[in-house]
Amino acid sequence: MQVYPITLGGNVFGWTIDEKTSFRILDAFTGAGFNFIDTADVYSRWASGNNGGESETIIGNWIKKNKNRDSVIIATKVGSDMGNGKKGLKKKYILQAVEDSLTRLQTDYIDLYQTHFDDESTPVQETLEAYDRLIKQGKVRYIGASNMTPERLRESLEVSALQGLPQYQTFQPHYNLYEREIFENGLEPLCLGNSLGVINYYSLASGFLTGKYRSKDDLGKSPRGGGAGKYLDDRGFKILAALDEVSATLNTTPATAALAWLIHRPSVTAPIVSATSLEQLESIIAAPDLEITAHEIELLTQESAW
Numbered sequence: 001m002q003v004y005p006i007t008l009g010g011n012v013f014g015w016t017i018d019e020k021t022s023f024r025i026l027d028a029f030t031g032a033g034f035n036f037i038d039t040a041d042v043y044s045r046w047a048s049g050n051n052g053g054e055s056e057t058i059i060g061n062w063i064k065k066n067k068n069r070d071s072v073i074i075a076t077k078v079g080s081d082m083g084n085g086k087k088g089l090k091k092k093y094i095l096q097a098v099e100d101s102l103t104r105l106q107t108d109y110i111d112l113y114q115t116h117f118d119d120e121s122t123p124v125q126e127t128l129e130a131y132d133r134l135i136k137q138g139k140v141r142y143i144g145a146s147n148m149t150p151e152r153l154r155e156s157l158e159v160s161a162l163q164g165l166p167q168y169q170t171f172q173p174h175y176n177l178y179e180r181e182i183f184e185n186g187l188e189p190l191c192l193g194n195s196l197g198v199i200n201y202y203s204l205a206s207g208f209l210t211g212k213y214r215s216k217d218d219l220g221k222s223p224r225g226g227g228a229g230k231y232l233d234d235r236g237f238k239i240l241a242a243l244d245e246v247s248a249t250l251n252t253t254p255a256t257a258a259l260a261w262l263i264h265r266p267s268v269t270a271p272i273v274s275a276t277s278l279e280q281l282e283s284i285i286a287a288p289d290l291e292i293t294a295h296e297i298e299l300l301t302q303e304s305a306w
Contacts, residue, residue: 001111001142001169003036003073005263005288007199009274010039014054015047016222017276022058023065025275032285036073038172038199038272040116041101042080052082053104060106069107075199076101077116077146089119091130098134114144114172124156128165135166144170144199150186157194168196172272175200177209177239177258178231181306188267197269200262204273205231209258210283211240222276235304242303246296252286259287261300 008029013022026037039059045052056076063069078097081087086097102108113134115127134140145153145168153171160167171191175183179202191198204210206227212218216232219225243254250257262271275281 001073003197003270004034005270006034006259006284007036007038007075007270007272008034009201009272010037010055010059011043012055012274012276013039013043013058014050015044019058019061021276023062024278025281026059026062027066028278028281029275029285030068030072034285035071036075036199036270038075038201040077040080040114041097041104042077042082042116045080045082053100056101056104060104064106073111074105074107075112075114075144076105076110077114079116079119087119089115089122089127089130091126091133094127094130095133098139102139109139109141111141112144112170113140113142114146114170115148115168116146118145118148118152120152124152125159125163125165128156128160128163132165142166142169144168144172144197146172146201147174150190153187153190157190167194170197170199170269172199172201174202175262175268176203176205177243177261177300177304178205178236180304184306191267198265198267199270199272200268201272203262203271204255204258208236209239209243209254210280211243211254214240235306239300239304242300246292246300249296250290250292252290253283255280255283256286256290257292257296257300259284260290260292261297263288264292264297 039055042052043055044050078094079089131143143166173183173187208228208231213228219229243257246257247254259271262268273284
């Protein structure tokens, strides 16, 4: 399965942007030649008036409108709390949850179906057996994992090999220029050693790496601004200074530079980034073509060292 090196995050669809704006973002993203869209069944249950499934529904409506299912790669997830006891990774639940996602997405298959959060009360073999059935039924093409410890991810890979069950092909960690330690200190070598494609989330640290939030007064600039507050420390300001330097040299934005650094990591396949405007999307889709040098990559690496 081939994807272009940016994944469009669908978490904002039906949350901070409505269906009409979501369609504009999706049209512009695919119009620029990109093809990979990531969502989850739970997006965006946390928003007032939402029940979960809003993002999948919008993507499904967009696919139906454009009749472009064969030209896009859709990733979604299972395991988060959908309310009324609907959560986890037991076989019975996965087999029902996938039907709900397929209905919302208005498709008969999911390209990449991912374990959203680990469920340590369920043996990894049971979860993999559920995925095995879905792949054999043609409802899922590939599987991936997210938010797992190195130990549980390694166990899952070992069980797949021993039992002849499908293997996770991708891993989705929380990873960006600021949040480096957890992924690099155990998960990254595991992904590289097992050829897992990495599609990291929070690639721009809740917008902090765009340079939008430089003081507590800036945090009210968007509904997600509060999430950037924890980065307003000495290390965060050091990273912003490095991004300012690199982006000025390359005549680009801090967001584009931060994404280019990720794309050049040997482990990373396609960073996940969401956009709420066409202006934001422009900075995102410019990243793969940014002519960033080894010197500039090293500067960002050193200034963001953990």
